[in-house]
Amino acid sequence: xxxxxxxxxxxxxxxxxxxxxxxxxxxxxxxxxxxxxxxxxxxxxxxxxxxxxxxxxxxxxxxxxxxxxxxxxxxxxxxxxxxxxxxxxxxxxxxxxxxxxxxxxxxxxxxxxxxxxxxxxxxxxxxxxxxxxxxxxxxxxxxxxxxxxxxxxxxxxxxxxxxxxxxxxxxxxxxxxxxxxxxxxxxxxxxxxxxxxxxxxxxxxxxxxxxxxxxxxxxxxxxxxxxxxxxxxxxxxxxxxxxxxxxxxxxxxxxxxx
Amino acid sequence: xxxxxxxxxxxxxxxxxxxxxxxxxxxxxxxxxxxxxxxxxxxxxxxxxxxxxxxxxxxxxxxxxxxxxxxxxxxxxxxxxxxxxxxxxxxxxxxxxxxxxxxxxxxxxxxxxxxxxxxxxxxxxxxxxxxxxxxxxxxxxxxxxxxxxxxxxxxxxxxxxxxxxxxxxxxxxxxxxxxxxxxxxxxxxxxxxxxxxxxxxxxxxxxxxxxxxxxxxx
Numbered sequence: 315x316x317x318x319x320x321x322x323x324x325x326x327x328x329x330x331x332x333x334x335x336x337x338x339x340x341x342x343x344x345x346x347x348x349x350x351x352x353x354x355x356x357x358x359x360x361x362x363x364x365x366x367x368x369x370x371x372x373x374x375x376x377x378x379x380x381x382x383x384x385x386x387x388x389x390x391x392x393x394x395x396x397x398x399x400x401x402x403x404x405x406x407x408x409x410x411x412x413x414x415x416x417x418x419x420x421x422x423x424x425x426x427x428x429x430x431x432x433x434x435x436x437x438x439x440x441x442x443x444x445x446x447x448x449x450x451x452x453x454x455x456x457x458x459x460x461x462x463x464x465x466x467x468x469x470x471x472x473x474x475x476x477x478x479x480x481x482x483x484x485x486x487x488x489x490x491x492x493x494x495x496x497x498x499x500x501x502x503x504x505x506x507x508x509x510x511x512x513x514x515x516x517x518x519x520x521x522x523x524x525x526x527x528x529x530x531x532x533x534x535x536x537x538x539x540x541x542x543x544x545x546x547x548x549x550x551x552x553x554x555x556x557x558x559x560x561x562x563x564x565x566x567x568x569x570x571x572x
Numbered sequence: 573x574x575x576x577x578x579x580x581x582x583x584x585x586x587x588x589x590x591x592x593x594x595x596x597x598x599x600x601x602x603x604x605x606x607x608x609x610x611x612x613x614x615x616x617x618x619x620x621x622x623x624x625x626x627x628x629x630x631x632x633x634x635x636x637x638x639x640x641x642x643x644x645x646x647x648x649x650x651x652x653x654x655x656x657x658x659x660x661x662x663x664x665x666x667x668x669x670x671x672x673x674x675x676x677x678x679x680x681x682x683x684x685x686x687x688x689x690x691x692x693x694x695x696x697x698x699x700x701x702x703x704x705x706x707x708x709x710x711x712x713x714x715x716x717x718x719x720x721x722x723x724x725x726x727x728x729x730x731x732x733x734x735x736x737x738x739x740x741x742x743x744x745x746x747x748x749x750x751x752x753x754x755x756x757x758x759x760x761x762x763x764x765x766x767x768x769x770x771x772x773x774x775x776x777x778x779x780x781x782x783x784x785x786x787x788x789x790x
Contacts, residue, residue, distance in 0.1 A: 350645070351676040433663060445659040448619040449673040449721075450648030452641060456676075 329532070329554070336528040339454045340462035347459070351451065355460055362464030366426040366523075367472055373421060378476040381413060382484030390492060398494045403502030405484045410507065410515045414477040415469075416563055419522035422469050423555045427530040430461055431551035434534025435544040443535070453535075462527040469523030470516055477515065514570045521566070522559050529555040576632050576729055576762045577618070579789070583626030587613050589787025590627070597760045600752070600779030603789075604770045608734075610784065611656070611766045615733045618764070619653055620644060632728060649677040652727030656734040658718025660706035666693065666713075667702040670720045692724035693717065697746055711738040719747060723754055730755065731764045 347355065385408060389401045434457065437443055443453050481503065488494035533551035537543045577595035582588040587610055595601055605611045616622035617629060620636025628635045634647055653659070660669045670689035678685065690702060698716040706714055715738060722730055735747055755763040763779075770781065782789045 350642075353675045353682065354672055436662060440662060441655070441659070442661050444616070444621055445653075445655055445661065447621055448615075448648060448651070448653045448655070449676070450645035450651075451673065451676050452645060 332532050332536075333525070333528045333558070336458060336531050337462060337524050340459045340524075340528070343455045343459035344463065346455065351455060354451075355456055358456065359460035359464045362426075362461050363468045365429065366422055366465050367468030370421060370425055370468075370472060371475070373425075374418065374472055374476045375479055377417070377421070378409070378414075378480040379483035381409065381417070382480035382482070383487035385409070385480075386484040386488045387491075390488070395492045395494070398488070398492075398498035399501035401484065401488055401494065401502060402481075402499040403506050406481055406503045406506050409477050409480040410511055411567070412563075414473045414480065415515055415518040415522055416559065418469055418473040418476050418519060419526055419559045420556065422465065422472065422523065423526045423530075423552055423559070426465055426468075427526045427551055427555050428548045430465070430527060430530040431534040431548040432544055434531060435537040435547040436541075438535055438537050439539070439541060439544065457535075458531055461531055462524060465527035466520050466523030469526070470519040473519035474516065514566070518563065518566050521562060525558045525562060526555045529558060574630075574633060576760070577764070578630040579627075580630065581627035582617070582624050582629055584613070584617055584622070584624050586787065587784070588617070588624070588627075591784070591788050593782060593789040595762045595764060597762065600755055600763045600765075602765045602767060602770075602779060602781045604781060604783045605766055605768060606784055608768050611733055611768055614766055614784070615653065615655075615731060618731055619648065619651065646677075649673065649725075650727055651729045651731065652722035652725045654718050654722050654730075654732040654735055657711065657738060658706070658714035658716075659721075660709075660714055660717055662706050665703045665705055666698070666700070666709070666717050669706065669717055670724050673721065673725055689720070689724050692720040695723055695750065696720035697743070697750070712740070712743050715739060715743075715747070719750070723750075726758060728758070728760070729762045729764070731766065733766045734768070735765060 382405060385405050386401050389397065389404050393400050437457075443457070446453055446456060485494070485496065485499050488499065489496075530548075530551035533547045533554065537547045575594035575596045579588075579591055579593045582591045587605075603614065605614050613622065617624060618631075620629075620631070620639075623637050628637065631647060632650060634643070636644055636647065639647060660666075661672065664672060667686060667689055670692055671685050674680065674685045674688065675682065680688075693702065693716070696716040696719040698713060698720055700709065700713050706717070709717070715735075719735070722732075730751075732751065735744075735751065739747065751763065755761055770783070784790075
């Protein structure tokens with residue numbers, strides 16, 4: 315049993331090491347972005363941002379509008395309408411600190427994470443990565459860097475967008491349902507929303523984007539065998555991404571909450 | 573004058589066991605590797621994807637094992653490799669597949685590259701939608717697109733891995749005819765055909781046939 319636990323620990327550490335290496339590789343490639351291969355690499359980067367950020371836009375709007383409305387409803391149910399300043403404060407608190415970055419990462423994991431893992435696993439099994447290398451196109455620059463950094467940038471922007479939609483949605487719902495004024499609402503939000511809070515939220519989102527993309531790249535690129543391994547890579551990519559996102563969320567939250 | 577491709581005491585058992593061969597400037601050589609897997613491994617060794625356990629393979633005077641990644645990329649950009657079945661990238665359309673190495677390595681404008689890629693596809697006998705993804709193509713269309721990628725790159729070394737593997741007789745003849753014509757267009761170009769069994773590849777257009785048996789070229 316001890317041996318099994320030891321093996322699992324070593325596997326987990328190896329996995330973390332490989333994911334960190336992928337993130338490091340992505341950043342190492344960044345200075346060469348404008349060098350050789352700029353055109354095809356930038357195309358992959360834009361595609362990744364479009365797929366992760368722009369195409370997920372609709373889901374994010376609906377989801378976070380509902381979240382904003384639901385949170386307001388819950389607060390009103392225990393604090394009453396006279397607790398209107400509290401609605402803005404609690405909403406901003408929950409959404410900006412936690413739900414914005416985390417839920418966005420979950421959505422991106424479900425959409426883009428699976429796509430990244432499946433695409434790379436399929437390319438690996440079909441020998442396409444070797445084909446790229448023989449053409450003098452390094453996989454780290456063409457496949458990893460644009461996916462990891464593109465997904466991270468997209469998650470950060472999506473989370474920011476999601477937070478704005480949730481706060482605005484909450485206000486709209488509160489105003490229509492209970493006549494909460496913008497002034498009352500702002501009394502709770504404005505003192506809370508400091509640059510630090512926004513910065514931590516942005517940092518979290520960017521880190522989660524890096525994690526999701528790097529884990530899914532790792533799962534996709536480490537596939538061996540036949541096509542039956544592709545869905546397994548995608549599933550593992552999703553599960554491990556979520557686990558790491560929540561773990562890192564706990565660490566960042568513990569480190570930044572004072 | 574040093575041969576552009578030199579295999580010197582190459583050791584990669586069981587495929588290469590002290591193998592030596594020079595692919596001279598301007599030569600066309602058919603290498604009979606003795607098996608499907610052997611062709612793949614030999615291609616990996618020739619393109620520097622698989623490192624030898626001993627000896628060296630020199631490409632255009634350089635040992636891939638001693639190059640930095642940037643240097644290796646630059647060296648590979650001077651080679652054109654036809655992978656079995658075309659070796660197309662599944663998430664790129666046909667035209668993008670052919671244009672990709674040019675877009676990556678060449679300073680030429682995107683429009684000129686697209687024109688060059690389209691012309692290469694036509695020359696390779698590709699008859700189909702240029703904006704189709706590889707998954708929807710027939711075996712011969714995929715092979716034509718892979719061949720077009722070599723044509724568009726105009727490489728100093730052209731390596732064809734099982735070029736005629738999945739093709740009908742007439743398609744095979746047309747491909748070989750075009751490959752030999754392409755070889756003659758650039759003085760000094762080295763053309764290597766890899767195949768599992770002795771065929772009529774090099775016999776179809778002045779060349780030599782070497783057999784890889786028991787780890788050595790004969």
